Amino acid sequence: MSDVATGTSIESHLEPYRSELTGYCYRMLGSAFEAEDAVQDTFVRAWRNFERFEGRSALRTWLYRIATNVCLTMLTSAQRRVRPMDLGPAGSGDATHAGEPRPDEIWVGPVPDSRVLPEGSDPAEVIAGRESVRLAFVAALQHLPPRQRSVLILREVLAWSAQEVADLLGTTVASVNSALQRARATLAAADTTTDVYRPLDEEQKALLARYVKAFEAYDLTALTTLLHEDATLSMPPLPLWMRGHGDILTWMGGTGCGCRGSRLVPVVASGLPAFGQYRPSLCGSGHDPWALIVLEISGGRIAGVNNFLDTARLFPLFGLPGRLE
Known part of the structure; x- marks a missing residue:
């Protein structure tokens, strides 16, 4: 057995x-749940072969x-x-209907920062880690x-x-560089410019405080001032998404008006500010x-509002309560 x-x-x-x-498996697979499965499989394989690991x-x-x-096998x-x-x-x-839910297996999902960023990391490393797990x-x-x-x-x-990397993948340095x-080149064509979350940044703190106040009051006029003109709203696993002030606020004031009276509980997801949203209970x-x-922030305003509706799995993952009394 190895000395280790x-x-x-x-x-x-x-x-x-x-x-x-x-964190590595999440970036590879795009799912917090699959990433945890992959790590568990990794540990099982390592445990079984530890005696053959000779350092x-x-x-x-x-x-x-x-x-x-x-x-790679999972993919x-x-x-x-x-x-x-x-x-x-x-x-x-x-729109009066957001479409039929699509299977979980097709969506990029959020992950709690606490699951992918090592405890006690240097603050600069935390920021870099958050950069690379943004949605x-x-x-x-x-x-x-x-x-x-x-x-x-x-x-x-x-x-x-x-x-x-070449040693790990069993290939050549030239192949790795290629x-x-x-x-x-592929990533350069993608829009990945949203800001990383900095909890101590006063501008971000003020923006998020205004967002919570406006959302909980369901003040759509105030919300408008916080959004980029071309902001997006999405609701996985539903396929419908919207872009721009007009459609977002029309949706929130119409089909989405059941969110009036909601309460928000802050968390951090995928290097971004996030909230568990609780709507008034139908039981009274x-x-x-x-x-x-x-939320995705860019240049002091909200550029994206991503509403993940799979609360049965996501709320326990993020340590959010089952309901608010």
Whole structure:
């Protein structure tokens, strides 16, 4: 058995890598739930083969090799994950129906920062980590072939050398550099310019406070002042999405007016400010879960409002209460 396992349990050596591996798998797969499954599979494989791990490479490198193979296997038969904006043109705020829900397997979903950013990280590392788990960035990654995706994440996000990536993937440095060049070209064509969340930034704090106040009061006029003119609103797993003040506010004042009287509970999702939204309960008391709202900010205004409606799975993942009394 490797010396690294002497005197302590195998699990104690694996567990410190859980959050960074979850972040890696989330970027690869676009789903918090699939990422956690992939990491669990990685740990099971590592545990089973630990006696054959002879320390020829660092434990971290070995685990990333296993995790990469797990993700590449999962992606061989998976449909590419998307956002509603990838499926077709924007809809109308006058729509009376948002369409039939699409399967969870097609959507890029949010992840709690606490699951993908190691505790005690340097503040600069936290900001960099948030940059690379933003919804727009993770969605753009899904346009890359799986091995290109892995190369770009390892080289650009995790700062591995070309030689380290080549060794991990069993290929050449020239092949890695070629894949990275193609991946960069694809990402350059995607819009990934939304700001990273900085909880101590006074401008962002003020913007979010105004958003909560306007939303809970359902003051659509006040909300208008907070949105970019070409802001988007989406509601996975429903395919309908809208762009611009007019359609967003028409929807909120019409078909979406059931959100009037909602309460918001702040969380952080995919490096972005987010809120658990609770709508007034139909039974007459308290508030029931309705959506995880993830906001994208750009230039001091809200550029995207992403309402993830799968509260049965997302609220427990984010530690949000089952209802508000």
